[in-house]
Amino acid sequence: MYLRRLGFSNFRNYSELNLEPSTGLNLFVGANAQGKSNLLEGIAMLGTGKSFRTARDSDAVRAGCERAVLSGEATSRAGNVNLACAIDRGPRGTRKTYTVNASPVRYANYLGRIRVVTFVPADLKLAAGTPGARRAFLNIALAQTEPRYYYELARYRKALQQKNAVLRGAVEPDDELLLVYERTLLAAGTEIMLARVRLVDELAHGAAAAHARFAPDEALEVRYEPNVVFDAATPEAIAAAFEARMRHAAESERTRKSALVGPHRDDVGLSLDGVSLAAYGSQGQQRTAVLALKVAEYGVMRERSNEAPLLLLDDVLSELDETRAGAFLGEIGDYEQAFVTATHLPPGLSGARVARVQNARVLEWAAC
Amino acid sequence: MTTVASPVAALINELSKLPTIGPKTAARLVFYLLNRPRNEAQSLAEAILAVKDNVRFCSICYSLAESDPCEFCTDERRDATTICVVAEAKDVYAIERAGAFKGRYHVLGGLISPMDGIGPAQLHLRELIERIGREAPREIILATNPNAEGEATALYLSRLLQPLGVVVTRLAYGLPIGGDLDYADEMTIAKALEGRRTLSY
Numbered sequence: 419m420y421l422r423r424l425g426f427s428n429f430r431n432y433s434e435l436n437l438e439p440s441t442g443l444n445l446f447v448g449a450n451a452q453g454k455s456n457l458l459e460g461i462a463m464l465g466t467g468k469s470f471r472t473a474r475d476s477d478a479v480r481a482g483c484e485r486a487v488l489s490g491e492a493t494s495r496a497g498n499v500n501l502a503c504a505i506d507r508g509p510r511g512t513r514k515t516y517t518v519n520a521s522p523v524r525y526a527n528y529l530g531r532i533r534v535v536t537f538v539p540a541d542l543k544l545a546a547g548t549p550g551a552r553r554a555f556l557n558i559a560l561a562q563t564e565p566r567y568y569y570e571l572a573r574y575r576k577a578l579q580q581k582n583a584v585l586r587g588a589v590e591p592d593d594e595l596l597l598v599y600e601r602t603l604l605a606a607g608t609e610i611m612l613a614r615v616r617l618v619d620e621l622a623h624g625a626a627a628a629h630a631r632f633a634p635d636e637a638l639e640v641r642y643e644p645n646v647v648f649d650a651a652t653p654e655a656i657a658a659a660f661e662a663r664m665r666h667a668a669e670s671e672r673t674r675k676s677a678l679v680g681p682h683r684d685d686v687g688l689s690l691d692g693v694s695l696a697a698y699g700s701q702g703q704q705r706t707a708v709l710a711l712k713v714a715e716y717g718v719m720r721e722r723s724n725e726a727p728l729l730l731l732d733d734v735l736s737e738l739d740e741t742r743a744g745a746f747l748g749e750i751g752d753y754e755q756a757f758v759t760a761t762h763l764p765p766g767l768s769g770a771r772v773a774r775v776q777n778a779r780v781l782e783w784a785a786c
Numbered sequence: 787m788t789t790v791a792s793p794v795a796a797l798i799n800e801l802s803k804l805p806t807i808g809p810k811t812a813a814r815l816v817f818y819l820l821n822r823p824r825n826e827a828q829s830l831a832e833a834i835l836a837v838k839d840n841v842r843f844c845s846i847c848y849s850l851a852e853s854d855p856c857e858f859c860t861d862e863r864r865d866a867t868t869i870c871v872v873a874e875a876k877d878v879y880a881i882e883r884a885g886a887f888k889g890r891y892h893v894l895g896g897l898i899s900p901m902d903g904i905g906p907a908q909l910h911l912r913e914l915i916e917r918i919g920r921e922a923p924r925e926i927i928l929a930t931n932p933n934a935e936g937e938a939t940a941l942y943l944s945r946l947l948q949p950l951g952v953v954v955t956r957l958a959y960g961l962p963i964g965g966d967l968d969y970a971d972e973m974t975i976a977k978a979l980e981g982r983r984t985l986s987y
Contacts, residue, residue: 508808527971565972576934579901589905595898598941602934 419494419532419725420755421461427487428480429505430456431778439755440771440783446759448775454759457775458536458732461757464488465532465728466558467503467514467525476512478505492532495725499531526568533562533727535716537734544711545695545704549685556686559715560613563722567613574606578677585675600664603680608657610681611644615651617718618642618686624714625707628749632706632742636690640711645683709742713749729756735764794820843875846917848893848910850875858891865889867924871914871943873897873931881929889927892917897935898942906942914943918950925953932959932977 426435431453446454455471459478462470469478479486489502502517516528544551560567581599584592622640629638648659663679671678688695688707695707719727729750735743735758743764750756758764763772774781790798794816801812819827843849844856851857858864858878868889872878878891894909918926928943930936944954959977961970970978 509802510808521969524971526973566976569973573934577938580899580934580938583900584905588903589900590907592906594945595900595906595942598938598945601941602938 419492419728421490421492421532421728422498423489423491424461424464425487425489426460427485427489428483429460429478429486429488430480432456432460433480433778435778435780437780439757441755442753443767443770444755444757445763445767445770445772446757446775446780447761447763447772448759449761452775453778454775455538455732456778457780458538458730458757458759460488461490461728462534462536462730464490464501464503465534466562467516467528468558470536470538474512475505475514476507479507479512484508490532494532496531501528501531503528526565526572529568530562530565533719533723534730535712535719535727536730536732537712538732539734539737541712541734542705542708542737544708545688545699549683552686553682553684555711555715556614556617556684559719560617562727563719564613566609570606570609570613573602574610574681577602577606578680578682581677582675585671585677587675603677604657604660604664607646607660607680608653611646611648611656611660611684612651612653614644614681614684615642620718620721621711621714624717625710628713629707629710631749632710632745633703636703638707638710639687639689639692640714641687641689643685643687645679645681645685705738706742709738709746709749713746716750716753726752726754729753729758731756731758733759733761736760736762843893847891848875848895848913849878849891863888866921868927869914869917869921869923869925870927870929872929873936873939877929887927890923894930894939897930898939899935906946909939911943911946915946915950918947918952923952925955928954928956932957 420441421439424435424437424439426432429435435457446457448454459469459471462468463478469475472478484507486505487502488504489500491498491500500517500519502520504515504517506513506515514525516523516525518528518531541555544555557567557571561571577599581596581603583589584596584599589595618640619642625640626638629636646656646660646663648656660680667679688699688711690699690703690707693699695704699707716727716729735746738746747767758767758770759775771783773783797816797819798809798812801807801815802809804812807815819830840852841850842852842854844851844854844859846855846859849856849858853860865888868887869892870881870887870889871892871894872881873894873896875893878893881887881891892910892914894911894914896904896909898904898906898909926943926947928940930940940956944956947954958981959974960981961967961974961978967975
């Protein structure tokens with residue numbers, strides 16, 4: 419899939435932007451703080467409705483403005499589609515609204531129309547970072563490729579907040595009420611774990627293969643580490659294991675006033691030749707593992723939807739040495755469309771359309 | 787806002803406290819009202835006050851009423867063996883508009899949401915149980931919204947009501963009439979498939 423047209427209005431430091439990107443490589447070069455990352459963030463947010471930089475949507479609206487609009491026209495196997503995501507900053511908080519072909523839709527119906535794989539410098543810390551970052555990595559890939567996943571995740575999070583509120587004593591203690599939320603947690607949590615076990619399985623193969631070409635002497639293993647351990651990846655086995663763990667933890671959950679078991683505490687383990695990368699890996703080893711994981715993510719996203727997602731690389735090539743950067747792009751292979759930012763022209767990129775980003779303006783497309 | 791006459795600013799401020807109305811819409815309403823005859827403004831103001839002064843909650847079903855008990859609870863033609871449980875008083879009017887239900891109502895006064903400090907004790911649940919004991923209805927229809935809070939409340943209620951020997955039903959999930967399958971979201975379609983029925987005539 420590819421974007422034919424891209425428009426920003428009052429997004430971040432852009433007052434107005436209209437671009438007609440080309441297929442293949444679109445390279446944006448410019449000094450820092452000119453709007454390169456904002457450009458990529460806008461494309462990612464047009465696709466996923468979420469920022470990869472901030473959890474606060476109000477940050478996305480240009481200072482002094484009330485509404486930011488991201489819009490675009492994409493061509494995919496499903497045909498042409500016009501998408502828009504509007505962010506309204508009001509006195510009662512920030513709201514996002516979505517339209518597909520000018521008709522308003524709910525977020526669940528918007529997600530997945532433009533699929534993106536983003537790679538930003540912060541991702542290089544994925545191996546050593548918190549479990550939350552690794553869960554977010556799984557969530558964004560799953561939400562874009564399985565329509566049901568986002569629904570289950572939202573349902574799970576809501577029930578978790580409610581259960582925690584009951585445990586915290588926000589309302590009178592009520593075992594029946596706890597059971598109501600636990601029923602939702604079990605049903606939604608089982609679907610989440612099933613989806614994650616399948617995804618990590620697919621990622622593990624791709625990541626191991628890519629890593630074997632980057633660093634032939636060491637074997638990368640990517641493993642799903644669910645908080646609730648189960649014997650078999652079937653709905654019945656997972657639900658049974660989850661329920662047993664929840665019963666077992668009931669006492670301590672009441673004492674600690676918080677839900678202690680479930681996929682909200684999952685992790686993904688990365689290891690080299692059986693040794694944990696987070697604990698013992700060098701920074702170089704961790705980076706190579708993340709590159710392999712990102713290659714795998716791109717491959718899985720392409721395979722699952724039968725077409726290449728947009729590839730967004732924000733300043734990440736300059737973070738890598740030339741060999742790694744070249745190897746990474748080589749592994750990705752045939753992308754349909756990529757958006758890459760850099761502070762200077764990276765060597766070895768060919769066939770690119772280059773634009774200069776300066777003070778929230780995108781100037782002069784030129785073939786590289 | 788400093789350049790606007792203060793009564794105008796005050797009304798804009800009052801209106802923008804209302805749900806779905808932001809400061810811009812509020813300003814538009816105020817300038818519209820300024821251009822209308824005085825009697826229109828007066829009847830609006832009186833209607834707002836009348837709502838506060840003359841409308842109360844029925845002491846049996848907690849729906850909005852001019853008299854207590856309300857017209858739904860006193861109407862002998864309505865079927866007293868079926869009680870439709872809704873979250874808010876406005877939901878009663880939504881169901882009444884359909885004209886397909888001829889039983890009684892019970893308004894909970896909200897939905898269970900512990901994170902917002904609303905538990906079963908904050909709603910008219912105990913009153914519903916007392917009412918079932920007193921009136922011995924045959925069926926309780928749970929007509930809470932099909933969202934997270936509505937589902938949780940319905941589930942909680944069904945567990946609570948089961949021992950009382952009353953039939954508990956839930957509104958069906960499905961596709962909107964006149965809708966387009968193409969535009970329905972995946973979960974609605976999945977739920978509609980789950981709740982499919984044999985077609986017969």
